[in-house]
Amino acid sequence: MLWTARPLGHEKCVFHHDLELDHKLPTREALLPDMSRSYRLLLSSLGENPDRQGLLKTPERAAKAMLFFTKGYDQCIEDVLNDAVFDEDHDEMVLVKDIEMFSMCEHHLVPFYGKVSIAYLPNNKILGLSKLARIVEIYSRRLQVQERLTKQIAVAVTKAVQPAGVAVVVEAVHMCMVMRGVQKINSKTMTSTMLGVFRDDPKTREEFLNLVQSR
Ligand SMILES: Nc1nc2c(ncn2[C@@H]2O[C@H](COP(=O)(O)OP(=O)(O)OP(=O)(O)O)[C@@H](O)[C@H]2O)c(=O)[nH]1
Numbered sequence: 666m667l668w669t670a671r672p673l674g675h676e677k678c679v680f681h682h683d684l685e686l687d688h689k690l691p692t693r694e695a696l697l698p699d700m701s702r703s704y705r706l707l708l709s710s711l712g713e714n715p716d717r718q719g720l721l722k723t724p725e726r727a728a729k730a731m732l733f734f735t736k737g738y739d740q741c742i743e744d745v746l747n748d749a750v751f752d753e754d755h756d757e758m759v760l761v762k763d764i765e766m767f768s769m770c771e772h773h774l775v776p777f778y779g780k781v782s783i784a785y786l787p788n789n790k791i792l793g794l795s796k797l798a799r800i801v802e803i804y805s806r807r808l809q810v811q812e813r814l815t816k817q818i819a820v821a822v823t824k825a826v827q828p829a830g831v832a833v834v835v836e837a838v839h840m841c842m843v844m845r846g847v848q849k850i851n852s853k854t855m856t857s858t859m860l861g862v863f864r865d866d867p868k869t870r871e872e873f874l875n876l877v878q879s880r
């Protein structure tokens with residue numbers, strides 16, 4: 666059945682429970698032939714000739730591109746953290762801002778893209794800085810809605826270092842609102858998740874938002 670062609674999660678990844686992935690499924694690369702056939706059918710549905718020279722390899726290319734756009738399904742937090750959690754007596758805000766993000770709108774299968782800013786207040790544990798960007802990659806490279814993406818990033822940072830608080834702001838342009846539909850080419854969507862101190866203490870939240878907005 667078609668639904669069995671869902672992406673594989675990593676065996677030891679405990680963060681995937683929300684996706685209800687079936688670990689007996691084939692690897693995602695093994696799905697390439699099925700995906701290529703689907704894209705070939707799509708080309709025919711558009712009235713194109715999938716056998717014309719320029720389109721001969723398009724179904725396979727498109728399938729590979731879609732696998733890349735959704736490669737976050739193949740990754741799990743434990744793997745990318747790679748033990749880069751360090752004991753450190755530091756309790757001031759850590760902020761990485763303007764992390765580029767490319768994701769796929771789950772409603773229209775078109776991109777939404779923008780930037781992510783992540784802050785946390787350490788509680789004797791810090792995270793390798795690049796790992797914040799890697800967490801963004803894991804969750805953005807899936808079919809998403811911006812709200813869920815924002816929250817998943819915040820929860821992942823919380824699980825990784827149990828900080829006193831986490832704040833995540835995502836600013837994105839949705840191509841489904843730009844190239845089609847309401848066609849609002851300048852619209853941007855902002856979402857945020859505030860956990861712990863960032864939720865409870867307006868001063869901490871304000872400090873974060875000021876830092877995010879400063880250029
Ligand atoms: N909340 C939220 N909505 C999203 C996101 N990405 C796309 N959407 C919205 O999903 C909705 C789908 O609405 P529908 O009415 O079923 O689809 P539609 O007829 O294509 O809607 P229009 O885009 O208004 O033409 C639209 O309002 C999109 O703007 C997202 O990340 N978060």
Ligand SMILES: [Zn+2]
Binds near residue numbers: 774839841842
């Ligand atoms: Zn959309």
